[in-house]
Amino acid sequence: MNAEQRAYVARRNDVLARVRRVLTEELHVRREPEEIDPDVALFGTGLGLDSVDAIEVLLSIEAEFSVAIPDEAAGRSVLRTVGTLVDLVMAHDAASGDEK
Amino acid sequence: MSVGITGIGAVSALGIGVDALWDGLAHGRDGIVSIDRFSTEGFSLHLGALVPWPSRAPSPVDFATLAAREALARARVSLENFPSLAKRTALVMGTSLGDGAEKPHVETAAVARALGVLGPALSVSTACTSSTNALGLAKSLLDHGDVHLVIAGGADVLSPDLFAGFHALGALSFAKCSPFGKTMGTTLGEGAGFVVMERHESARQRGATELAWLAGTGLSSDAYHATAPDPTGAGVTRALRAALADARVAASLVDYVNAHGTGTEANDAAEWQALRAVFGAHLEAMLVSSTKGHLGHAQGAAGILEILATLVCMEHASVPPTLHFQGPRPRCPADPVAQPTPRKHAVRHAVSSSSAFGGANAAVVLSAVPSAPAAHATRPLRAVYVATTTSLGRDGLRGTDAPHDECPGRLAEPSLDALLRGADTRGLNRSERMLAAVVASALGDASLVPRGDARERTGLFLGVTRSSPESVAELEESVRQRGLVKLSATAFPKLVLNAPGGTSTKLLGLRGPSTAISMGEGSGLLALVYAARELSSREDADTLVAAGLDELAAHDDPSSRGEGAACVVLTVHHARSCGTRVVATAIGGPDDRAFVEAEAARAAGLATVALEPSTHARGPAEAASSLYRAAAAIARIRAGEAHVIVSEASPNASCAVVFAAEKAEVFDHER
Known part of the structure; x- marks a missing residue:
């Protein structure tokens, strides 16, 4: 595994x-995080x-990671x-990395 | 019994006064504008149905006072010069969140003072059913003979928080609200509406003209979800059937339904399901429309403004249209009177229906004044028994024989997992947890946790004075961190005062009549009085839980204030009785304990009754303290006392209950 990985x-x-x-x-959610x-x-x-939580999930992720998730x-x-939410944030990292 | 409506008053997006409401309806105008009263920057839409108002910050008290004064003037009632009538006049006001500045009962007391009302001033706060629901409590005061006159209705304002909350939930429409039409979503509104109600003989005696009759009212709980309606429409169906049964009007005699019709996909489809279930093939012969295209969704004032729109159209032998209809929507009526102006249609009986957060539903039946009234035999009153009580204290829950004393400070955190096995208790706030614990425990002790059809005949009457402080703090924190546009969509709907009750009805499957009411101090006892009367005089429920609930906020001083969660299970099932009956109740004006105690004792046919003393002049737990004392009174009766009276008074109202041992000698029943 190299440094980037x-x-x-x-x-x-x-x-x-x-x-x-x-x-x-x-x-x-009433579980231990791990x-x-x-x-x-x-x-x-x-x-x-x-369905109400769906909105809250997106708003909370936006606030936690200081990202803007476009409606589309x-x-x-x-x-x-849970994993697809992680993918969403990682994809945002990659996209903003490209702009740098 | 039906009661007469002798005066009406309105403040709506169509203007000030009933004439402005009719003029707007008759000319096909709506009151929907681009919001200019507060900034809507950052929101994806800007529409609201605003009352044309000179100030930038109107309050529900302003709207309510103006509308109620018009109703009194049209009924030709002057309270200022007739103190004896003012003492026998009640105000029942429905408000959801108002402007967030004051508790509902404080606003209600302010309106009562402005009007010169000296009788009881009671609040109903069941979100968007508040004012429809208020008419039922108002009718009960007249039926029971507490007062001669009731001013009943509701008021709410379109606040920035309310706009942001509905925006976050994705419930708002980009175009003007089009109920049952192609465009989905609602438009928020505001305003106030009031009616003056009195018994037929009082109206006749004072030479007042009855505009119409309030023939029946009905309540139900979806027991389904905090914001989404039961998609089968079963909750709305129960409220409609309860109102029709109360009015003794067959579904086939109804000519018009003013639907809740918010325009959202979920509401309109669920409501149409309910109308099909209740009216069936008769839908071909009757008309259904929604006036939210004119007035927007005026929250706590929505129901009463829609009732007024129905009444003014009935007077013109017509029904209100549905505006902005661009074509039908699947699972909705094909023609909801889709035209700009009212449609000619004679109406003998009309129904108006409302639904709300917390799964609350309310419906009323309005009847044109008949030329030859049919004589109805009065229903026999049913005996009401106490099944169990539960109170929450510092060391947990206690049952019927050893109730807690109320105490200042914070209560024990109840464990819900043992009481509600397998129920989804994720994300409940402290109010919801405390209430669910006492209700589950009390019903469990009584073997009255309903199964099957019994669910539809079991309900919850809650006395509560403010929103859950925990959810208020969560909402404020989300606004601080993320801004108003992105406020917490999960915390927002938990602010309505009926939210904890709605959650308990969902967790326990209580689908019968449910409400949330307040008179400040004593709200829990008021809920018990109302529940006992409904069980006694109506037939749509067999068991009602009367509860009182107070949650402390982080900034409250725990040395002077206290939390409270207590309930009394009332039932008509003799086999479930703990040996105690409710034999008399009374409701009176502010700070008048002596009066209601004397009235209740008289109604019970008793010269002397033991009093359950008040341990505090003002209890540490505002809503619940009176139910701790009711639980103590019931324990005294179980220990051998024959009769005990419990009373409570506040700056809003007073109320009293006489409990008696089953074997004790009393009047067979009240009145």
């Missing part, structure tokens, strides 16, 4: 930890979030699992 993994772990914190503290599997579904039988990016695929 190590940095990517570290960043990904950091983002996952913060997404988990958003879910337990802002969305009141028990929230990256592949668990946000809605329905997964973490049990609902906030579709169902992004809100599928």
Whole structure:
């Protein structure tokens, strides 16, 4: 693993930890943060979030990571699992990195 | 019994006064404008139905006072010069969040003072059903004989927080609100509406003209979700059927329904399902429309303004149209009177329906004054028993025989997991947790946790005076961190005063009549009085939980104030009785404990009754303290006392209840 890959993994772990914190503290998910599997579904039988929470998830992620999520990016695929939320933030990192 | 409507008054986006309301409807105008009263910068839309008003910061008290004065003037009532009538006049005001400056009961008291009302001043706060719901409580005061006259209705203002909350929930429309039409979403509004109501014989005696009758009212809880309606429409169906049964009007005799019709996809589809369930093939012969295209969604004032729109059109032998209709929407009526101006249609019986956050539903039946009134036999009153009580204290929950004393400071955090196995309790605020704990415990102790059809006959009447401080703090924090445009969409709907009640009805499957009311101090006892009367005189519920709830905010002084969560389960099932009955109730004007105690004792046919003493002149827990004393009174009866009276008084109103041992000698029933 080269330095760039190590940095990517570290960043990904950091983002996952913060997404988990958003879910337990802002969305009141009643699990220990480390028990929230990256592949668990946000809605329905997964973490049990609902349509009102969907808005709160996006607003909380925007505030936590100081990113702006455009409406067209906030579709169902992004809100599928904890991991897809991490992907969203990582994709934003990559996009803003390109601009630099 | 039906009651007469003898005066009406309106402050709406169509202008000041009932004439402005009719003029707007008759000429196909709406009151929807681009909001200029506060900045809507950063929001994706800017429409609101604003009352044309000279000041930039109108309050619900301003709107309400003006509308109620018009209603009194049209009813030819002068309270200033007739103190004895003023003492026998009540104000019942429905408000949701108002301008956020004051608790609803404080606003209601301010309106009562401005009008010269000296009788009870009661608040109903069930979000967007508040003013529709207020008419039911008002009718109950007349039915029970507490007062001669009631001024009933509601008021709300379109505040920046309200706009931001609905915006965050994605409920607002980019175009003007088009109920049942192609464009989805609602437009917020504001205003006030009031009616003067009195019994038919009082109206006749003073030579007043009845404009119409309030024939029946109905309430229900969806027990489904904090903001989304039950998509099957079952909750609205129950409220409609309860109102029709109360009015003894068959569904096939209804000529017009003024629907809640907010314009949102979820509401309109669920409501149409309900109308199809209740009216079936008769929908072909009757008309359905929504006036939110004219007035926007005026929150706590929405129901009463829609009732007034219905009444002014009935007077002109017509029904209000639905504006801005650009073509039908799937799962909605094909023609919701889609035209610019009212449609000629004679109406004998009309229904108006409202739904709200917390799953609250309310409906009323309005009838044209019949030329030859049919004589209805009065229904026999049912005996009302106490099943159990539960109170929350510093060391947890206690049941019927050993109730807690109320105490200042914070209460124990109840454990919900043991009481509500498998229920989704994620994200509940402290008010929701405390209330769910006492209600679940009390129903459990009584073996009255409803299953199957019993759910529809079990409800929750809550006395509560303010929004949950925990959710208020969460909302304020989200605004501080992210700005008003991105305020917390999950905290916002938890601010409505009926939210904790709605959550308990959802967790426990209580789908029957539910409400949230306030008179400040004593609100819990008021909820008990109202619940006992509804069980006794109506047939749409068998068990009602009367509860009182107070949550302390972080900045409240815990040495002088206290939290409270207590409830009393009332039922008509004799087998569930704990040996105690509610034998009499009374409601009176502000700070008049002696009067309501004497009235209640008289109604019970008793010369002397033991009093449950008030431990504090003003209890540390505003809403709930009186129910801690009710629980103590019930325990005394279980310990051998024959009768105990519990009373409470506040600057809004006074109320009293007589509990009696089942074997004790009393008048068979009140009145």
